[in-house]
Amino acid sequence: MFRRVILENWMSIFPFVAFVTAGCVYTLMSLKAFRMRPAQTVRFENLPFDSNETARHEK
């Protein structure tokens, strides 16, 4: 029993710490995303269309 206390129970803190850490990352990235400048988002979201592609036939 003593062995279990010193070896295992301290690890039960991990779910809590991990949950809080992940929550912080999630919140910070959400804040960062919502603070993006409109011009910046328009620029990024149009990248897939930012090409006037032509085609060259393979020989």
Added chain:
Amino acid sequence: MSSNKITIEFNDRIVRQFLLASVFWGAVGMLVGVLIASQLAYWQANFNLSWLTYGRLRPLHTNAVIFALVGNMMFAGIYYSTQRLVKARLASDFLSKLHFWGWQAIIVAAAITLPLGFSRGKEYAELIWPLNIAVAVIWVVFAINFFWTLARRNEPSLYVAIWFYIGTIVTVAMLYIVNHLSIPTSWTHSYPVFSGVQDALVQWWYGHNAVAFFLTTPILGIMYYFVPKAAERPVYSYRLSVIHFWSLVFVYIWAGPHHLLNTALPNWLQMLGMVFSLMLWAPSWGGMLNGLLTLRGAWDKLRTDPVLKFFAAALTFYGMATFEGPLLSIKSVNALAHYTDWIIAHVHVGTLGWNGFMAAGMTYWLVPRLWNRRLHSVGLANLHFWLGLVGILLYVAALWTSGVTQGLMLSATTEHGSVLTYPNFLDTLAAIRPMMLMRMIGGTLYLVGWFMMAWNLYRTIKGADPVNGTIEVSVAQVPAPDARMGVGGAFFNPPVVFSTLSTIFTCAWLFAQGAWQTAGMIGAIVSIAGAVLHFRAKGKNWADWYDRLLVNWAPFTVLTLIAVVAGGLIQIVPTIIVNKAANVEDRIQVPYTPLELAGRDIYVREGCYNCHSQMIRTLVPDILRYGDYSRLGESIYDHPFQWGSKRTGPDLARVGGKYPNLWHFRHMENPRSVSAGSNMPNYPWLYLNALDVSTLDRKIDVQRTLGVPYPLWTHDEIQKNLAAQSASITADLRSNQVNVADDREIVAVIAYLQKLGKSEAAHPHVAQRKD
């Protein structure tokens, strides 16, 4: 900025090659899937042939669909979209070719070795060690080609699809290498370095994240490129895509333990897996809605455009699968669903619905552009969609019904919960047989649709000229010098420095003792206060750092790697340190004898783990049916672990001694002779093949190196031990009028099965300490 313009011709040949390989291997993988589905319904479809049995073909099916269908499709999509998003041709034609042909050679080798029974015995990680090395090498080739292309790009910004590709490349490399760490015993066999609970945790950290980072993140990147292109409008919310990426990358990696709920895995890990799985709901649905809403204003096109139909349905299935996954990760729901067909239904919503339909949509969109010709038949493509959709719905509805039915029957009790209502496992199998037939029909419909696509593509491509896209770019579009960061710049900046210091000091505060704890407390307070003050004074620096990160792929990649490494380290390192044989309490496994070890290798070779678990969960119905729940120490020497993930047959954790040797002999010869209604294949070759003991000495040496407490046996001692146990079993069989030579494989299998569940009282070293 200079106005110098150059014309770049994309390498679309490699895209065409991967695309066609995806269609071909998809057909092979799904054909094998339909065959093994028919084997579940009709055992005769195993044909009494070793290389056609369910246990050997199921790994072929899963590996083919994951690595051959989705792998090839992913490479096609990544190479096509990356070149256009960064306005650069792939860096190296040689590496592109090496990547393609190397990957196909691995697939062919897998298609040969898996049916021959060369297996590591871990799901989706069955390939033998030489192929593992080949996969790692080819993946590195892919990574070099990809990152080299990014380094040569003519577009400074990195679109969100590129982020998902970066996340995929670094994470898959990490997962694959760690889960495939093995010590070879021959050119075709190895033992994983992890065992028991450690192996289980590493396997499902890998297995779950194979789904996350091989079947999901690259396809999300493809979604963020191809859905806007097909809908001819930008993604609904770029902001949402940013949140989607970071939260998914950070959260996904932690969820692996949800595959091991209610098992002997330490509870803190089970809780961690469950909590993070539930947290996945938000980013997954955010991404799904972002994709679906990209189709805003284009819904009318769904009536006629098969590409949009496939994409819309794929996103819907992504939403369904990512709703169901967290649901199944709740311990009480998992108690019902785990080991049943419900899990198989969940997997197929993802693979058939999400991956398969995204692959089809992308293929129908790409082929006319890559060969400069209209699709041969839009009507046939639409028919493919409807056949596939009906096929999926039949398939998953059958398996949902089957899973819930069998789960409820297996856990049903009477007499106030003290007696099982259906004590005979075969009663539950008989109940789901109609659903097995339905599953076969659903899978066949989906496969027919896939063949239609192959025909449609063949008619489109036949006689057409392949074309490569070209683009004119300004050569000066690389990041300005002040926007460059370098890998060092990713770390030595205020946000990262303050975050790192806060984390280190907080951990010291939480876990250290005495002066270190006090120092940790003071350090944490100072660093957090410092971060707040610095942000207030120089907030722009923090924002600039993030903006520069978005145009600097190397630091971005390093930080992504850190995000995914964190979850793995925190789960795996404590488990490796603590949950080892020396610390086991209660019961500990007795190492296998040479004959039992040889029998176990045959068990792994035949893929028995595909249908039989070796893990009695901490649940009353499991204990009533199979005996006392499995202790962590009872499989602590198992390289690899064989806890299983599906019970098409009953659990075997305590089958040792439950039946006489004669029962096992008859059962493996013809399961129906002792278990009426069983759908297990016959194993006639076990009665014909002589046991291969040529590498047994080496196998025991490797096991000893890995920590299994084998004595330092000589070759003669091993052979003597083996011969004595074989003779004992065959003598017992002879007393029941069954004659079999001592050296047949069946004798070793019987020896192994009779050992399962045999353990001894544990005497952990720490418990013996006098202090």
